[in-house]
Amino acid sequence: MTDFTATRALFDLPEGLVYLDGNSLGPLPRATADRVARTVTEEWGQMLIGGWNKAGWMAQPAALGDRIGRLIGAPAGHVVVGDTLSIKVFQALAAALQMRPDRKVVLSDSGNFPSDLYMAEGLLGALGPDYELRVVAPEDVAAHITDEIAVLMLTEVDYRTGRMHDMAALTAQAHTVGALTVWDLAHSAGAVPVDLIGAHADFAVGCTYKYLNAGPGAPAFIYVAPQHAEMARPILSGWLGHAAPFAFEQAYRAGEGIARMRCGTPPVIQLSALGAALDIWDTVDMSALRAASIDLSEAFIAGVEAACPDLTLASPRDPAQRGSQVSFRFDEGYAAMQALIARGVVGDFRAPDIMRFGFTPLYIGMEDVTRAVEIIADVMQNRLWDRPEYKARAAVT
Amino acid sequence: MTDFTATRALFDLPEGLVYLDGNSLGPLPRATADRVARTVTEEWGQMLIGGWNKAGWMAQPAALGDRIGRLIGAPAGHVVVGDTLSIKVFQALAAALQMRPDRKVVLSDSGNFPSDLYMAEGLLGALGPDYELRVVAPEDVAAHITDEIAVLMLTEVDYRTGRMHDMAALTAQAHTVGALTVWDLAHSAGAVPVDLIGAHADFAVGCTYKYLNAGPGAPAFIYVAPQHAEMARPILSGWLGHAAPFAFEQAYRAGEGIARMRCGTPPVIQLSALGAALDIWDTVDMSALRAASIDLSEAFIAGVEAACPDLTLASPRDPAQRGSQVSFRFDEGYAAMQALIARGVVGDFRAPDIMRFGFTPLYIGMEDVTRAVEIIADVMQNRLWDRPEYKARAAVT
Numbered sequence: 001m002t003d004f005t006a007t008r009a010l011f012d013l014p015e016g017l018v019y020l021d022g023n024s025l026g027p028l029p030r031a032t033a034d035r036v037a038r039t040v041t042e043e044w045g046q047m048l049i050g051g052w053n054k055a056g057w058m059a060q061p062a063a064l065g066d067r068i069g070r071l072i073g074a075p076a077g078h079v080v081v082g083d084t085l086s087i088k089v090f091q092a093l094a095a096a097l098q099m100r101p102d103r104k105v106v107l108s109d110s111g112n113f114p115s116d117l118y119m120a121e122g123l124l125g126a127l128g129p130d131y132e133l134r135v136v137a138p139e140d141v142a143a144h145i146t147d148e149i150a151v152l153m154l155t156e157v158d159y160r161t162g163r164m165h166d167m168a169a170l171t172a173q174a175h176t177v178g179a180l181t182v183w184d185l186a187h188s189a190g191a192v193p194v195d196l197i198g199a200h201a202d203f204a205v206g207c208t209y210k211y212l213n214a215g216p217g218a219p220a221f222i223y224v225a226p227q228h229a230e231m232a233r234p235i236l237s238g239w240l241g242h243a244a245p246f247a248f249e250q251a252y253r254a255g256e257g258i259a260r261m262r263c264g265t266p267p268v269i270q271l272s273a274l275g276a277a278l279d280i281w282d283t284v285d286m287s288a289l290r291a292a293s294i295d296l297s298e299a300f301i302a303g304v305e306a307a308c309p310d311l312t313l314a315s316p317r318d319p320a321q322r323g324s325q326v327s328f329r330f331d332e333g334y335a336a337m338q339a340l341i342a343r344g345v346v347g348d349f350r351a352p353d354i355m356r357f358g359f360t361p362l363y364i365g366m367e368d369v370t371r372a373v374e375i376i377a378d379v380m381q382n383r384l385w386d387r388p389e390y391k392a393r394a395a396v397t
Numbered sequence: 398m399t400d401f402t403a404t405r406a407l408f409d410l411p412e413g414l415v416y417l418d419g420n421s422l423g424p425l426p427r428a429t430a431d432r433v434a435r436t437v438t439e440e441w442g443q444m445l446i447g448g449w450n451k452a453g454w455m456a457q458p459a460a461l462g463d464r465i466g467r468l469i470g471a472p473a474g475h476v477v478v479g480d481t482l483s484i485k486v487f488q489a490l491a492a493a494l495q496m497r498p499d500r501k502v503v504l505s506d507s508g509n510f511p512s513d514l515y516m517a518e519g520l521l522g523a524l525g526p527d528y529e530l531r532v533v534a535p536e537d538v539a540a541h542i543t544d545e546i547a548v549l550m551l552t553e554v555d556y557r558t559g560r561m562h563d564m565a566a567l568t569a570q571a572h573t574v575g576a577l578t579v580w581d582l583a584h585s586a587g588a589v590p591v592d593l594i595g596a597h598a599d600f601a602v603g604c605t606y607k608y609l610n611a612g613p614g615a616p617a618f619i620y621v622a623p624q625h626a627e628m629a630r631p632i633l634s635g636w637l638g639h640a641a642p643f644a645f646e647q648a649y650r651a652g653e654g655i656a657r658m659r660c661g662t663p664p665v666i667q668l669s670a671l672g673a674a675l676d677i678w679d680t681v682d683m684s685a686l687r688a689a690s691i692d693l694s695e696a697f698i699a700g701v702e703a704a705c706p707d708l709t710l711a712s713p714r715d716p717a718q719r720g721s722q723v724s725f726r727f728d729e730g731y732a733a734m735q736a737l738i739a740r741g742v743v744g745d746f747r748a749p750d751i752m753r754f755g756f757t758p759l760y761i762g763m764e765d766v767t768r769a770v771e772i773i774a775d776v777m778q779n780r781l782w783d784r785p786e787y788k789a790r791a792a793v794t
Contacts, residue, residue, distance in 0.1 A: 012442050021446045028442040033434060036666065040433055044613055045409045045425035049418045049745065050738075057613055084661025086635035087484060094523060110647060115636035115661065118649040122634035126491060127523060135647065209662065215441055216454055216665035237519035238483035239512035248557075248748050250507060250532065252515040264481025264512065265606065267664050268613035269433065341447075348446065351645050 002284045004292050004361045010280050011213075011363040018368045018375075020347045023187060023325045023358030026213030032276040039272035051268070060271045061240075061262055065221055067278045068212070071286060072185060072204065073195035074223050080258045081274065082266055085186060085207040085220040087236065089153075090119045091261060092203035092222055094235035096151040096180040097127070099228065103150035103179075104131045111138040111158040116184055120153060123235075138163060142173060149179040156194070157187035157323030160354045162315040164192065164323050168199040175200065186210060189221075191293070191324035191360075193286040196223055203228070211324070211360060212281065214274035222261045229257035238263030280362065292361035294319040296369050297326045300357065303373030304328065308380040314354055325358045338390035339379045345372045401689050401758045407677050408610075408760040415765045415772075417744045420584060420722045420755030423610030429673040436669035448665070457668045458637075458659055462618055464675045465609070468683060469582060469601065470592035471620050477655045478671065479663055482583060482604040482617040484633065486550075487516045488658060489600035489619055491632035493548040493577040494524070496625065500547035500576075501528045508535040508555040513581055517550060520632075535560060539570060546576040553591070554584035554720030557751045559712040561589065561720050565596040572597065583607060586618075588690070588721035588757075590683040593620055600625070608721070608757060609678065611671035619658045626654035635660030677759065689758035691716045693766050694723045697754065700770030701725065705777040711751055722755045735787035736776045742769045 012028045013019055019027055043055040052058045065079035072079070083091075093106065106120055117135060124131035136144050138158065145152060152174040157164045171181045180202040188194050190211030196204055204223040208214035224232050234254060239245045240262040243253040254260040298319060304311055311328040330336055330353060337349040347357040357372070379385055409425045410416055416424055440452040449455045462476035469476070480488075490503065503517055514532060521528035533541050535555065542549060549571040554561045568578045577599040585591050587608030593601055601620040605611035621629050631651060636642045637659040640650040651657040695716060701708055708725040727733055727750060734746040744754040754769070776782055 012438075014443055014445075017445075019445060025441075025446045025448075027445055028437065033437050033442070036437055037430060037434055040425065040430050040612070040670070041409075044422075045430070046411055048411075048414075048416060048424055049422045049743065051422075051613060083480065083484065084635070086661035087480065087633065090633060098523075113636075114639070114645050114647060117647060118634045118636055118639060121649045122632045125630075126495075126632050128525070207662075215437070216448060217663050217667070219664070220661075233522075235519045235523050236484065236487060237515045238481070239510075239515055242511070242515060246748070248511050250511060250514060252518045264483035264617070265604070266614050267616070267667050269666050269670060270664050271614070273437070273666060346446065351643070 002288055005365065007280060007362045008365065013363060016344055018345045018372045020345065020357040020359070020364065020372060022213070022360035023191070023210050023356065024348050025209055025216060026211060026277070027363060029213055029277050029280055031279060032215065032273050035276040036269060036272050039269055057266065057268045060268070060275070061266050062259070064271060064274055064278060065258070067282060068189065068208070068221050069223070071194070071281060072189055072223065073197050075197065075226065078226055078229060078258050079221050079223045080261050081219050081221045081271065082262055083220055085184070085205060086115045086119050088205040088220040088222040089116045089182070089184060090123055091234060091236050092182045092205050093120055093151060093153055094123055095224070095232035096182055096203055098233045099180060099231060100150040103148065105134055105148045106132070106151045106153055107134050107136070107141065107144055107149045108153045109138045109141050110135055111161070111163065112153070112155045113159050113184065113186060116153065116155060138165070141170065145173050145177055145179065147177040149174065149177065151180050151182055153182040155184035155186060157191065159187055160314070160350045160356070161327050162323045162325040164321055167201060171199050171201055187323050187325065190281065193290055201225060208274050208277070213277040215270065218270050218274055219267055224258055224261060232260070234260045236263045240264060289361050293324045293359050296359040296361065296364060296366065297322065297324070299366060299369050300326055300359065300373065303369065304376055307373060307377035310380055324360065325356055327357070328355045329353045330355055332385050334393065335390040336379060336385035339385040340375060343375050343379065345375045402762065404677060404759045405762065410760060413741055415742045415769045417742065417754040417756065417761065417769060419610070419757035420588070420607050420753065421745050422606055422613055423608060423674070423757070424760060426610055426674050426677055428676060429612065429670050432673040433666060433669050436666055454663065454665045457665070457672070458663050459656070461668060461671055461675060462655070464679060465586065465605070465618050466620070468591070468678060469586055469603070469620065470594050472594060472623065475623055475626060475655050476618050476620045477658050478616050478618045478668065479659055480617055482581070482602060483512045483516050485602035485617040485619045486513045486579070486581060487520055488631065488633050489579045489602050490517055490548060490550055491520055492621070492629040493579055493600055495630045496577060496628060497547040500545065502531055502545045503529070503548045503550055504531050504533070504538065504541055504546045505550045506535045506538050507532055508558070508560065509550070509552045510556050510581065510583060513550065513552060535562070538567065542570050542574055542576065544574040546571070546574065548577050548579055550579040552581035552583060554588065556584055557711070557747045557753070558724050559720045559722040561718055564598060568596050568598055584720050584722065587678060590687055598622060605671050605674070610674040612667065615667050615671055616664055621655055621658060629657070631657045633660045637661060686758050690721045690756050693756040693758060693761060693763065694719065694721070696763060697723055697756065697766050697770065700766065701773055704770060704774035707777055721757065722753055724751050724753045726750045727752055729782050731790065732787040733776060733782035736782040737772060740772050740776065742772045
């Protein structure tokens with residue numbers, strides 16, 4: 001079992017900061033700077049083009065995919081890393097749709113991350129006017145799973161509220177009517193135990209810059225269930241997903257299994273940072289992490305609710321229905337979050353009124369929760385958010 | 398004018414190596430390691446999520462795009478960086494096709510990089526059975542530009558032979574019949590002067606890890622001509638191409654102009670390396686670079702042809718029809734290239750029989766050409782390639 005008081009020392013966090021935003025961008029692991037420097041100086045600098053073989057760059061997307069696979073219940077050889085999450089959503093959804101050519105409806109919910117819905121919109125618009133993206137409220141998803149549905153495309157953990165779907169139940173229901181599933185694990189991988197095989201998920205995608213701590217703009221990953229791996233047709237049929245990329249054939253032949261979900265040249269420097277981040281994850285027991293995360297978030301909710309009647313819990317109260325974040329609603333949430341950040345408690349704000357706080361046991365302990373609650377109480381009880389400097393909006397929030 | 402004897406000192410090349418493979422992966426600029434380290438340690442490490450604003454990460458794709466734009470004749474505000482070249486090809490081709498909804502044929506040539514053809518295949522396969530990818534020989538392209546053609550999609554400089562298309566003439570011909578053009582500048586950007594505005598190109602894409610020296614897996618770029626910028630519909634409609642990404646609206650609204658060609662979260666660490674690489678390019682006069690490149694490649698051809706009758710020039714003899722690489726055909730080209738690499742002359746091999754050598758005046762001078770010719774002559778005249786260790790093929794070549 002992981003000792004979560006020891007893992008904190010593996011991260012380079014600024015002194016005095018309570019960083020509750022690892023659900024948006026994970027902090028820098030201490031080993032990453034050296035690892036990246038070696039990739040740049042010793043590998044790229046010294047091996048040049050030879051790095052693709054000698055430093056194993058070309059093998060990284062699959063090797064790193066396997067390491068992520070362990071965290072999400074995927075068998076080795078069924079996850080590959082690359083591109084961005086939006087691209088991977090597009091790729092998974094297109095492959096799923098091609099496996100259900102007689103159906104035209106993609107079902108999603110309004111709690112999905114907007115980019116997933118946008119990518120679906122772009123894809124369906126290109127496929128033709130008979131395709132439809134049907135977006136319902138999260139609580140209405142089950143009622144809308146009918147035999148019209150080609151693909152059920154959901155983000156497991158809601159990016160605003162932390163509300164978690166029941167992946168196994170919804171997937172089973174989708175399969176009953178002959179639909180396939182695409183699960184976005186952006187707020188699940190490294191946050192909660194995921195069992196893709198156990199849940200019979202068909203496709204899954206996720207990112208590595210949040211809970212996995214691989215750095216800003218770190219690449220995404222994609223999973224295709226073993227039974228679909230040789231059937232899924234890649235719409236983004238790039239050369240590195242070809243059966244023989246370096247034969248430079250004129251026509252596309254899909255590579256074996258998950259390899260076909262590779263597309264262009266992998267981002268070697270970002271992959272190096274991902275490798276360093278996964279060194280920590282390789283040691284983590286996800287059940288222990290989940291237990292620690294629930295302890296932290298339960299204490300946080302109790303503390304905030306006791307001290308701040310103006311904040312309304314936006315997350316499910318039952319921890320079993322929550323990911324690893326806690327959100328509160330407050331009309332002046334943007335300003336309140338700025339006031340908190342100015343006092344060293346970093347969460348973030350999501351329109352229109354959500355204050356988000358991520359709980360990441362690898363580097364957040366109970367003393368951080370205590371301190372965060374004290375500062376939130378001070379900001380709320382003394383209306384410290386009610387200052388013009390906190391109300392001016394930055395470009396990126 | 399750039400002093401190309403001085404620019405060499407800006408690169409960190411292994412002692413004694415003649416690196417003629419900058420057309421595949423550019424070498425490490427000396428300033429890059431520190432730049433990347435600062436992005437990792439001071440920006441990500443200290444600013445955490447705040448880096449998106451404070452370190453200007455979010456603005457980098459457009460800012461770096463403008464700097465690339467200067468090298469390819471694009472006005473400011475019309476180039477953006479992100480994803481991989483394969484993804485950008487897909488994006489440009491899809492946008493061009495949507496602007497010619499009554500036509501179904503994409504014309505390309507067998508000199509195009511295979512991934513461009515593969516991506517077109519994936520896209521057209523999804524759009525429907527009435528779409529056709531028509532691939533002809535490079536010399537036959539002009540004769541096939543008819544009013545059936547929706548989009549002419551070409552790589553300006555052939556990755557194997559270095560043969561260069563006449564972008565302005567082919568674009569003009571395409572426009573005469575109402576077709577649009579997508580130009581891949583993978584072997585043009587930083588290799589030869591490119592004038593996208595002067596050539597009236599409609600769309601262009603390219604990569605930054607070859608001549609631009611941004612590192613393994615560095616991101617790609619895309620250009621949309623000003624007159625199309627507000628009309629082009631992004632099929633890869635990701636959140637960062639949305640008009641208001643942080644409003645988290647449920648439906649997609651395309652951002653202004655080139656901004657809509659952004660998709661997912663940008664690879665911040667790779668962008669940092671690209672920034673360091675472009676610091677060098679910001680000072681380069683492309684006409685002077687072109688003149689220097691021709692001097693080098695002419696001397697190389699003369700030297701090799703005089704000493705190695707077994708090597709047949711695969712590149713156009715007229716330097717005006719050549720990019721910044723020279724290729725020779727040789728049946729045992731793979732083994733010969735391994736023998737050269739073992740002796741410190743690094744070019745590369747492209748199936749079935751092409752030995753490629755890139756000429757990059759930023760860090761390659763006439764003394765490198767002389768030395769390369771001597772070593773090639775030794776390998777060829779003494780049949781040094783005829784050894785088992787040079788014939789065993791590596792996974793990536």
